Amino acid sequence: xxxxxxxxxxxxxxxxxxxxxxxxxxxxxxxxxxxxxxxxxxxxxxxxxxxxxxxxxxxxxxxxxxxxxxxxxxxxxxxxxxxxxxxxxxxxxxxxxxxxxxxxxxxxxxxxxxxxxxxxxxxxxxxxxxxxxxxxxxxxxxxxxxxxxxxxxxxxxxxxxxxxxxxxxxxxxxxxxxxxxxxxxxxxxxxxxxxxxxxxxxxxxxxxxxxxxxxxxxxxxxxxxxxxxxxxxxxxxxxxxxxxxxxxxxxxxxxxxxxxxxxxxxxxxxxxxxxxxxxxxxxxxxxxxxxxxxxxxxxxxxxxxxxxxxxxxxxxxxxxxxxxxxxxxxxxxxxxxxxxxxxxxxxxxxxxxxxxxxxxxxxxxxxxxxxxxxxxxxxxxxxxxxxxxxxxxxxxxxxxxxxxxxxxxxxxxxxxxxxxxxxxxxxxxxxxxxxxxxxxxxxxxxxxxxxxxxxxxxx
Amino acid sequence: xxxxxxxxxxxxxxxxxxxxxxxxxxxxxxxxxxxxxxxxxxxxxxxxxxxxxxxxxxxxxxxxxxxxxxxxxxxxxxxxxxxxxxxxxxxxxxxxxxxxxxxxxxxxxxxxxxxxxxxxxxxxxxxxxxxxxxxxxxxxxxxxxxxxxxxxxxxxxxxxxxxxxxxxxxxxxxxxxxxxxxxxxxxxxxxxxxxxxxxxxxxxxxxxxxxxxxxxxxxxxxxxxxxxxxxxxxxxxxxxxxxxxxxxxxxxxxxxxxxxxxxxxxxxxxxxxxxxxxxxxxxxxxxxxxxxxxxxxxxxxxxxxxxxxxxxxxxxxxxxxxxxxxxxxxxxxxxxxxxxxxxxxxxxxxxxxxxxxxxxxxxxxxxxxxxxxxxxxxxxxxxxxxxxxxxxxxxxxxxxxxxxxxxxxxxxxxxxxxxxxxxxxxxxxxxxxxxxxxxxxxxxxxxxxxxxxxxxxxx
Numbered sequence: 035x036x037x038x039x040x041x042x043x044x045x046x047x048x049x050x051x052x053x054x055x056x057x058x059x060x061x062x063x064x065x066x067x068x069x070x071x072x073x074x075x076x077x078x079x080x081x082x083x084x085x086x087x088x089x090x091x092x093x094x095x096x097x098x099x100x101x102x103x104x105x106x107x108x109x110x111x112x113x114x115x116x117x118x119x120x121x122x123x124x125x126x127x128x129x130x131x132x133x134x135x136x137x138x139x140x141x142x143x144x145x146x147x148x149x150x151x152x153x154x155x156x157x158x159x160x161x162x163x164x165x166x167x168x169x170x171x172x173x174x175x176x177x178x179x180x181x182x183x184x185x186x187x188x189x190x191x192x193x194x195x196x197x198x199x200x201x202x203x204x205x206x207x208x209x210x211x212x213x214x215x216x217x218x219x220x221x222x223x224x225x226x227x228x229x230x231x232x233x234x235x236x237x238x239x240x241x242x243x244x245x246x247x248x249x250x251x252x253x254x255x256x257x258x259x260x261x262x263x264x265x266x267x268x269x270x271x272x273x274x275x276x277x278x279x280x281x282x283x284x285x286x287x288x289x290x291x292x293x294x295x296x297x298x299x300x301x302x303x304x305x306x307x308x309x310x311x312x313x314x315x316x317x318x319x320x321x322x323x324x325x326x327x328x329x330x331x332x333x334x335x336x337x338x339x340x341x342x343x344x345x346x347x348x349x350x351x352x353x354x355x356x357x358x359x360x361x362x363x364x365x366x367x368x369x370x371x372x373x374x375x376x377x378x379x380x381x382x383x384x385x386x387x388x389x390x391x392x393x394x395x396x397x398x399x400x401x402x403x404x405x406x407x408x409x410x411x412x413x414x415x416x417x418x419x420x421x422x423x424x425x426x427x428x429x430x431x432x433x434x435x436x437x438x439x440x441x442x443x444x445x446x447x448x449x450x451x452x453x454x455x456x457x458x459x460x461x462x463x464x465x466x467x468x469x470x471x472x473x474x475x476x477x478x479x480x481x482x483x484x485x486x487x488x489x490x491x492x493x
Numbered sequence: 494x495x496x497x498x499x500x501x502x503x504x505x506x507x508x509x510x511x512x513x514x515x516x517x518x519x520x521x522x523x524x525x526x527x528x529x530x531x532x533x534x535x536x537x538x539x540x541x542x543x544x545x546x547x548x549x550x551x552x553x554x555x556x557x558x559x560x561x562x563x564x565x566x567x568x569x570x571x572x573x574x575x576x577x578x579x580x581x582x583x584x585x586x587x588x589x590x591x592x593x594x595x596x597x598x599x600x601x602x603x604x605x606x607x608x609x610x611x612x613x614x615x616x617x618x619x620x621x622x623x624x625x626x627x628x629x630x631x632x633x634x635x636x637x638x639x640x641x642x643x644x645x646x647x648x649x650x651x652x653x654x655x656x657x658x659x660x661x662x663x664x665x666x667x668x669x670x671x672x673x674x675x676x677x678x679x680x681x682x683x684x685x686x687x688x689x690x691x692x693x694x695x696x697x698x699x700x701x702x703x704x705x706x707x708x709x710x711x712x713x714x715x716x717x718x719x720x721x722x723x724x725x726x727x728x729x730x731x732x733x734x735x736x737x738x739x740x741x742x743x744x745x746x747x748x749x750x751x752x753x754x755x756x757x758x759x760x761x762x763x764x765x766x767x768x769x770x771x772x773x774x775x776x777x778x779x780x781x782x783x784x785x786x787x788x789x790x791x792x793x794x795x796x797x798x799x800x801x802x803x804x805x806x807x808x809x810x811x812x813x814x815x816x817x818x819x820x821x822x823x824x825x826x827x828x829x830x831x832x833x834x835x836x837x838x839x840x841x842x843x844x845x846x847x848x849x850x851x852x853x854x855x856x857x858x859x860x861x862x863x864x865x866x867x868x869x870x871x872x873x874x875x876x877x878x879x880x881x882x883x884x885x886x887x888x889x890x891x892x893x894x895x896x897x898x899x900x901x902x903x904x905x906x907x908x909x910x911x912x913x914x915x916x917x918x919x920x921x922x923x924x925x926x927x928x929x930x931x932x933x934x935x936x937x938x939x940x941x942x943x944x945x946x947x948x949x950x951x952x
Binding site: 095096098099100102103106107108109110112123124125165198199200201204231232234235236237238239240241242243245246247248251252255259262265266268269270271272273274276277280281282283284286287288 | 554555557558559561562565566567568569571582583584624657658659660663690691693694695696697698699700701702704705706707710711714721724725727728729730731732733735736739740741742743745746747
């Protein structure tokens with residue numbers, strides 16, 4: 035009974051819960067000079083990329099199943115499901131939009147931690163804003179703040195926490211969503227500490243779920259739990275004011291590494307949303323340089339019928355993870371650098387449609403990917419790719435990609451993000467409506483409320 | 494990127510998720526000879542004790558705060574909150590009844606793991622049964638099965654998992670609730686495996702929260718999450734079929750100890766609900782023998798005004814944990830063996846009312862507890878107490894309690910459980926209605942549905 039418990043407990047952690055709560059509650063918003071225009075623009079990009087992913091998967095079977103379960107609760111019609119006509123209560127909307135935004139594995143990535151930060155935070159905020167009438171400015175401010183909280187906690191725990199088995203997007207996302215919703219609700223520092231505290235008892239997500247619907251469930255459940263934590267705190271529900279950092283608090287319980295300075299250093303000066311990145315291609319990031327290189331061949335005028343063979347040189351990890359030569363369907367194609375190269379040369383891009391079963395089995399695509407000869411060259415970084423097309427007329431066209439499009443060094447442009455959004459949304463909302471949504475996203479910081487945007491999201 | 498991750502991963506675990514799913518889906522119910530009449534009676538006792546605790550705390554400020562937050566979702570009136578007139582959707586009812594059932598720390602205890610098993614499981618089941626019209630027999634069967642799942646998983650991980658910081662009631666409770674609801678919904682083994690898998694991504698609760706409302710939030714949130722996991726699985730939502738036991742599944746992620754045989758051994762033969770216990774007194778278990786001993790003095794005719802002093806001999810741990818001589822209020826009194834002795838002698842029991850601020854500060858109670866002289870005697874087990882009353886007339890009355898009432902060796906009788914229920918419920922539902930509820934609880938296994946009972950629970 036009087037057993038000594040925690041093997042290595044840190045009893046001298048700084049008051050992380052209180053520090054973050056004060057930051058969330060009191061840091062000036064963008065209008066008061068809280069951060070730069072560049073940070074604020076990145077927040078708009080993050081929101082838009084998140085929304086496109088959610089719309090794109092709106093009718094995925096995971097969304098249908100989740101909505102059918104939620105329908106058993108006979109939810110009030112409070113909040114919009116991006117890309118669907120149904121409305122549900124705001125907590126369930128946070129859940130389902132969080133699920134759809136991560137279903138295609140096409141959402142944003144905070145590369146230092148592999149957190150997909152928008153899913154939990156933006157899903158909670160859009161639902162809360164729609165129901166409460168909060169402004170677009172309040173949403174963007176809360177997005178910056180919430181993502182800062184989840185990514186800083188992730189920085190502190192990564193990589194041990196991730197290595198242990200946690201899907202870090204869900205486990206830190208509950209805190210990010212709680213922080214963002216507390217900010218949007220205007221909670222004071224003490225109430226915000228309670229919101230973070232309640233959220234701290236609900237880390238969500240195991241990596242074993244990768245490949246199942248429960249993977250995208252993680253950011254959805256984190257969004258829901260974070261939103262409810264903030265609502266509970268707003269009504270006087272209490273939690274430990276040391277819930278994050280105490281020896282038996284969240285962080286020490288779920289991670290053996292906790293570098294507290296990752297949370298406190300430059301808080302309010304450096305914003306983690308600045309380091310967010312967006313995937314141009316709907317597959318694992320190791321294939322991206324190869325797709326990019328082949329898309330560049332196409333941009334230089336190379337066409338599939340000209341090609342005799344494609345020599346691809348990549349780091350060994352690329353073939354180890356994505357060396358599938360003859361993918362049978364779309365899912366397998368996401369692990370085939372051969373298919374990725376063919377899609378890049380054929381289409382110039384590789385969104386979800388280019389990973390459909392139909393495209394993967396098109397005879398011209400099959401023929402093209404069989405012309406790809408991949409060899410390992412560990413002098414090439416895993417973030418790079420070296421491609422040479424040998425043409426029937428004897429010409430050789432060479433492209434070397436050092437940093438693929440979508441990397442921090444070579445980010446997607448706003449125009450590319452718009453194109454990605456169209457690729458996801460046109461078949462759901464139509465191209466004209468999609469263009470309206472995109473324009474609304476760029477102007478969201480000036481919107482009096484979110485109801486104009488959410489109306490556009492219902493087909 | 495190609496970092497070696499889990500330090501000590503067990504790649505040879507038995508297929509725990511599938512084994513439990515098959516057990517949940519196919520083990521015969523009581524009517525088909527699935528377990529003994531003794532086990533089934535214990536399930537009725539567990540349900541009744543859980544319900545009394547929930548009714549008793551129905552109007553606690555934690556319940557008010559949780560209901561106010563849930564009300565923001567404009568929930569459908571599907572399910573009853575025990576002891577309140579409001580109805581909410583079944584998932585929110587599971588949450589709030591789970592909170593109230595644990596608010597007084599007066600619910601059941603599976604002593605091997607310190608799990609409070611009924612909170613997550615019964616809270617989910619009553620809400621689901623009320624909404625779906627399931628029978629009382631289905632509820633009791635699912636309670637036996639669900640508690641078996643959570644306690645067996647707890648047995649496998651305890652104590653390392655608890656020592657690490659997890660509130661094991663919430664972390665295992667999600668699985669128990671999911672199993673129970675899957676059983677009640679009639680899911681097959683495959684769907685049940687998915688329900689357990691979805692639940693496995695949602696372990697809830699850190700011990701740092703003890704002393705705050707988030708402690709009772711844990712069984713409530715586990716009830717809600719388990720219920721939703723079963724609903725999701727029933728609609729085709731998928732999870733890993735190795736979500737519990739895989740190297741990056743739930744159990745290896747949240748516990749360094751996993752004794753799989755605790756789950757597989759005598760599965761379907763030994764039922765963990767048989768080892769459930771119920772607290773007679775509304776305070777920490779180390780004070781129970783002392784209260785019991787003083788209540789026995791009272792039963793032998795000793796009255797407070799006769800007493801000159803009370804000599805109490807206890808194990809050192811009792812004074813270490815509950816040595817507060819002058820408690821200022823009810824909360825402090827729960828850590829005062831002196832107050833406990835006074836309550837035992839004065840009232841013969843010590844329920845929530847006997848730990849009210851008012852009772853704690855009554856002059857006659859203060860005077861009586863000051864007559865208690867406690868000394869340490871480590872030859873006395875921590876589960877025992879030795880009490881001698883010295884009376885003004887020179888008499889000495891001695892009582893030795895080896896195993897306090899409420900222990901596994903000396904369980905509360907059915908009559909004592911009824912008395913406890915009245916103590917919790919009479920002020921909420923009235924004594925006559927409470928008696929009806931108690932009778933309904935004893936007969937729940939024969940009830941066609943739960944709607945008669947839930948109607949009685951709304952004042």
